[in-house]
Amino acid sequence: MGVDITAVIVDWTELENIPVLERECALIEAAEPDDYDGSLDEGWAWLPPAPEPFPAWCARYEFARTLGSFKPHFWAGERWEAVREHVPADLRTALDTFLAGLTWVLPGTESDPQDEDDAAFWYDAMWAYCPPPGVPALAQAWTTAGPRLPTLREPFDTRAAAPGEWVGTFEEFTTLLHGWAEVVAEAHHRGWGIIGLPI
16 A cells, blocks of 8 residues: 555645635545546646635646656655756756755655644644645746756666656656646646645
């Protein structure tokens, strides 16, 4: 049994109207309505305005070939760890910023949010947590890094490739990054935040 992640973008105004300890349950219900059959393999399951049963304040993204598992996201971080010291500093900084804003922990930093009381309990349950004010920095980091991803092929193939394993090829690595870029772009466009639910 593995750990799952469901990426959603969220209208933060609506989210903040929900009591803190009820937010995870509300998000899970929004991300997995009873009538959702989970048939989409990749892309947006819906975008507001959404037909019933989907809410208008939350949209779900399905990553290609991950089956909803957190493992590809974890292994993408591991592949990046193996590569990052072998790429130009500006590209490294941009991808560090992008990935650390999502599911990867920047080396030498704490992984736990620095919030208190009930809020800390709730935030700790999330795989990714980026309120709207943090999204523009992720979008800017991707603007810098995205066009230069092809330059990572040689260091990736040399130092990180593991064909047959999770995110073991350069194509799998960049596909996952492009998925997160789509999530960030849509959240940025709407002024929403990003959450990675543990489902």
